[in-house]
Amino acid sequence: MLSDFLYHMSLFERFAPFTTAFVLAQSGYLFKSKNCKK
Structure with missing residues (x-):
């Protein structure tokens, strides 16, 4: 479980920069x- x-x-930390840049x-x-x- 842990x-x-x-x-x-670890997956989140790996993809976080890409996700942040995309957002x-x-x-x-x-x-x-x-x-x-306007």
Whole structure:
């Protein structure tokens, strides 16, 4: 049980930077599109 938790945490730490960059890119894109519509 604990090993599964640690395994998922290591996966999360491995993919966290990509996920954060993706979310930031998506939010930035939405922000730009909203500004362009004005």
